[in-house]
Amino acid sequence: RIDGGRLWASLMELAKIGATPKGGVKRLALTDLERQGRDLVVGWAREAGLSITVDQIGNVFMRREGSNPALAPIVTGSHIDTQPTGGKFDGNYGVLAGLEVVRTLNDLNITTEAPIEVAFWTNEEGSRFVPVMMGSGVFCGAFSLETAYAAKDTEGKTVRDELARIGYMGDQVPGQHPIGAYFETHIEQGPVLEDADKVIGVVPAVMGLSWYDCVVTGMEAHAGPTPMALRKDALQVSTRIMQEVVQIANRYPPYGRGTVGMVQLFPNSRNVIPGEVKFSIDLRNVSDELLGTMHDEMLAFIDKTRAESGLAVSIERVSYYPPCPFHPDCVGAVRAATEKLGYSTMDVVSGAGHDAIYAARLAPAGMIFVPCKDGISHNEIEDAKSDHLEAGCNVLLHAMLERAKV
Amino acid sequence: RIDGGRLWASLMELAKIGATPKGGVKRLALTDLERQGRDLVVGWAREAGLSITVDQIGNVFMRREGSNPALAPIVTGSHIDTQPTGGKFDGNYGVLAGLEVVRTLNDLNITTEAPIEVAFWTNEEGSRFVPVMMGSGVFCGAFSLETAYAAKDTEGKTVRDELARIGYMGDQVPGQHPIGAYFETHIEQGPVLEDADKVIGVVPAVMGLSWYDCVVTGMEAHAGPTPMALRKDALQVSTRIMQEVVQIANRYPPYGRGTVGMVQLFPNSRNVIPGEVKFSIDLRNVSDELLGTMHDEMLAFIDKTRAESGLAVSIERVSYYPPCPFHPDCVGAVRAATEKLGYSTMDVVSGAGHDAIYAARLAPAGMIFVPCKDGISHNEIEDAKSDHLEAGCNVLLHAMLERAKV
Numbered sequence: 001r002i003d004g005g006r007l008w009a010s011l012m013e014l015a016k017i018g019a020t021p022k023g024g025v026k027r028l029a030l031t032d033l034e035r036q037g038r039d040l041v042v043g044w045a046r047e048a049g050l051s052i053t054v055d056q057i058g059n060v061f062m063r064r065e066g067s068n069p070a071l072a073p074i075v076t077g078s079h080i081d082t083q084p085t086g087g088k089f090d091g092n093y094g095v096l097a098g099l100e101v102v103r104t105l106n107d108l109n110i111t112t113e114a115p116i117e118v119a120f121w122t123n124e125e126g127s128r129f130v131p132v133m134m135g136s137g138v139f140c141g142a143f144s145l146e147t148a149y150a151a152k153d154t155e156g157k158t159v160r161d162e163l164a165r166i167g168y169m170g171d172q173v174p175g176q177h178p179i180g181a182y183f184e185t186h187i188e189q190g191p192v193l194e195d196a197d198k199v200i201g202v203v204p205a206v207m208g209l210s211w212y213d214c215v216v217t218g219m220e221a222h223a224g225p226t227p228m229a230l231r232k233d234a235l236q237v238s239t240r241i242m243q244e245v246v247q248i249a250n251r252y253p254p255y256g257r258g259t260v261g262m263v264q265l266f267p268n269s270r271n272v273i274p275g276e277v278k279f280s281i282d283l284r285n286v287s288d289e290l291l292g293t294m295h296d297e298m299l300a301f302i303d304k305t306r307a308e309s310g311l312a313v314s315i316e317r318v319s320y321y322p323p324c325p326f327h328p329d330c331v332g333a334v335r336a337a338t339e340k341l342g343y344s345t346m347d348v349v350s351g352a353g354h355d356a357i358y359a360a361r362l363a364p365a366g367m368i369f370v371p372c373k374d375g376i377s378h379n380e381i382e383d384a385k386s387d388h389l390e391a392g393c394n395v396l397l398h399a400m401l402e403r404a405k406v
Numbered sequence: 407r408i409d410g411g412r413l414w415a416s417l418m419e420l421a422k423i424g425a426t427p428k429g430g431v432k433r434l435a436l437t438d439l440e441r442q443g444r445d446l447v448v449g450w451a452r453e454a455g456l457s458i459t460v461d462q463i464g465n466v467f468m469r470r471e472g473s474n475p476a477l478a479p480i481v482t483g484s485h486i487d488t489q490p491t492g493g494k495f496d497g498n499y500g501v502l503a504g505l506e507v508v509r510t511l512n513d514l515n516i517t518t519e520a521p522i523e524v525a526f527w528t529n530e531e532g533s534r535f536v537p538v539m540m541g542s543g544v545f546c547g548a549f550s551l552e553t554a555y556a557a558k559d560t561e562g563k564t565v566r567d568e569l570a571r572i573g574y575m576g577d578q579v580p581g582q583h584p585i586g587a588y589f590e591t592h593i594e595q596g597p598v599l600e601d602a603d604k605v606i607g608v609v610p611a612v613m614g615l616s617w618y619d620c621v622v623t624g625m626e627a628h629a630g631p632t633p634m635a636l637r638k639d640a641l642q643v644s645t646r647i648m649q650e651v652v653q654i655a656n657r658y659p660p661y662g663r664g665t666v667g668m669v670q671l672f673p674n675s676r677n678v679i680p681g682e683v684k685f686s687i688d689l690r691n692v693s694d695e696l697l698g699t700m701h702d703e704m705l706a707f708i709d710k711t712r713a714e715s716g717l718a719v720s721i722e723r724v725s726y727y728p729p730c731p732f733h734p735d736c737v738g739a740v741r742a743a744t745e746k747l748g749y750s751t752m753d754v755v756s757g758a759g760h761d762a763i764y765a766a767r768l769a770p771a772g773m774i775f776v777p778c779k780d781g782i783s784h785n786e787i788e789d790a791k792s793d794h795l796e797a798g799c800n801v802l803l804h805a806m807l808e809r810a811k812v
């Protein structure tokens with residue numbers, strides 16, 4: 001069993017870097033603060049006897065040798081960057097749980113056949129640079145290194161320059177690093193485990209995601225003198241689509257998700273009928289067929305709304321990844337470890353994207369969820385219980401050992 | 407008849423002050439640019455032999471004496487300030503039409519019994535400082551001089567300081583200035599006249615207005631992991647209210663108006679369920695009873711929505727003025743002048759607020775509308791035809807002469 005107190009202490013130590021007054025963390029990808037976070041973790045890894053490899057997109061692999069040099073390493077990891085108003089656990093937990101596994105193996109003098117590695121991937125959050133899950137995405141070839149390098153923050157700084165500046169542009173070609181199997185522990189970022197009062201979520205799959213930008217164009221006009229019948233009110237047409245996004249998700253339970261999270265009006269003035277409304281649509285489901293059906297129904301509804309309203313309605317898909325079922329061997333290893341350790345458990349399909357979905361394109365992969373308070377994440381008040389974090393780390397240890405062999 | 411070419415030339419000359427690249431005007435209240443606009447118009451007034459009075463809120467009255475000093479002046483006017491993306495005609499037309507009336511009387515050597523005055527009121531637009539229609543509002547006692555003086559722009563500059571700085575803080579106590587009757591010419595700011603192909607709108611009344619701020623508070627959560635049934639999506643609840651605002655207005659035709667013009671989401675992020683949505687509601691009608699009914703129905707719907715959704719919904723009224731029927735004598739004078747001059751005409755209830763509604767609290771008042779292109783106003787592309795502006799000014803001349811007596 002791992003040392004839950006040591007894991008918690010490491011989490012709290014890392015959380016000091018970029019700590020916010022409200023108890024959260026702001027440590028955006030490739031900033032000086034993130035470098036400090038990376039340096040702290042790499043330092044701990046060296047103390048634990050691990051060797052370090054950095055690839056060209058700044059992904060870091062920290063290696064504990066096994067007895068059989070021919071075997072690919074069993075890897076675990078997550079990310080060190082946070083949201084602008086992030087918490088102490090998202091990503092950080094997955095990295096430090098890996099480190100705690102290594103420390104425990106060291107304490108117990110256990111030698112595995114396959115090497116054990118702890119990885120952290122560059123810019124998972126996508127807050128400073130898009131696309132999200134950038135390091136693992138480049139690693140698996142979802143998009144090119146050049147695309148990632150060219151990404152700019154709001155000040156125009158590029159990933160290439162910032163990687164070089166903080167000293168994390170390595171030599172290894174992304175994707176060349178061998179992976180035998182990949183595990184990732186993470187807080188659930190949803191309310192399901194807490195609601196059901198379970199400690200461990202076995203993650204059979206991650207939902208696919210489709211992101212859209214929708215723009216409705218009417219005609220701005222004065223709210224007083226313009227009769228109702230002569231209006232081209234872009235917001236009124238938009239609200240119909242916004243409601244349908246939720247209706248579509250409700251038609252495909254239990255994993256359908258539909259969210260409008262971002263809305264922008266022009267000119268956004270109290271006494272002007274909105275002439276243009278831009279908004280985001282986020283559709284998810286765990287079945288690619290159902291996600292496709294949801295997509296089709298949304299486009300059909302938009303066609304209908306365009307025809308009925310006479311207003312221009314444009315829709316553009318801006319992001320997509322398909323549902324990712326995890327490998328039965330890895331899911332099985334997590335389930336077996338959980339049962340062996342006697343933790344209460346249930347399956348939880350991940351609604352959020354994780355680096356594991358990109359790792360899964362190159363090797364068998366699986367994930368372990370633990371509850372977070374009120375299901376809240378991407379928020380400074382994000383919180384998790386030390387007991388639960390310890391349990392997740394114990395499951396990780398045993399799942400990895402099952403694959404790496406002692 | 408007035409000189410339409412001279413009126414147009416004055417409008418174009420004034421429009422140079424604060425001209426924008428897109429052909430509009432940005433001349434916010436009490437800025438250096440507005441001072442230049444005021445100075446230009448006051449200079450023209452002096453050239454026309456008028457005497458100038460400025461009151462403590464910066465309202466300016468420019469007087470042509472009559473033959474009977476015991477009579478209160480017949481006043482016309484509007485405003486010189488514009489929206490940030492305003493046009494050349496809103497307000498400016500009303501002031502320069504008044505000046506053109508005076509110039510015509512001078513040319514024809516006509517002496518009226520009652521004096522004739524041209525006024526411009528401070529900060530009608532309310533873009534830089536709230537409340538809107540500030541100068542006329544203080545003048546009629548709708549709110550106090552101290553309230554107006556304390557109003558701040560986004561940089562924290564006060565009306566008091568800015569009035570003093572541009573040299574337009576006069577001595578006269580607002581409201582002490584006598585008014586025998588008040589007329590205001592204005593572009594319609596709506597599509598009704600153009601739609602019906604009429605030249606002159608006789609304005610029997612201005613709609614009453616009720617402004618509200620509505621806040622729906624749910625719980626922000628990650629768009630992926632949070633099941634539909636466990637969400638507290640503030641936007642979904644808000645869209646129901648936004649649609650009802652329009653439904654309520656549609657239930658009280660032809661003068662019911664319902665608009666949501668301003669919406670703000672928190673945190674406004676693509677993959678976060680909105681935790682809070684703030685939006686404005688603008689309700690109008692020409693009958694105070696119907697406006698009251700619309701108000702009641704909206705509050706009832708919000709109570710129902712609060713109960714059904716379980717989310718917190720707050721609503722606050724932030725502005726209100728009742729419908730303002732204009733005085734039959736002034737409306738009659740406008741109608742008679744229009745008929746005498748042979749212009750095509752119809753009654754147009756004003757959906758927008760104007761300084762005339764506050765002047766109407768102290769003296770008989772009336773308004774004259776002319777068409778504007780596509781009904782567009784509060785927009786740099788605001789446009790009007792010289793012929794129509796000339797016609798409106800001729801109606802103003804004859805309506806004022808009818809009241810001032812020759």
Ligand SMILES: NC(=O)NCCC(=O)O
Pocket residue numbers: 125132351352353354630677
């Ligand atoms: N874990 C996580 O928040 N990923 C960001 C992409 C998503 O919205 O799922």
Ligand SMILES: NC(=O)NCCC(=O)O
Pocket residue numbers: 224271531538757758759760
């Ligand atoms: N004329 C005008 O635009 N007034 C502003 C107040 C309003 O009617 O919305």
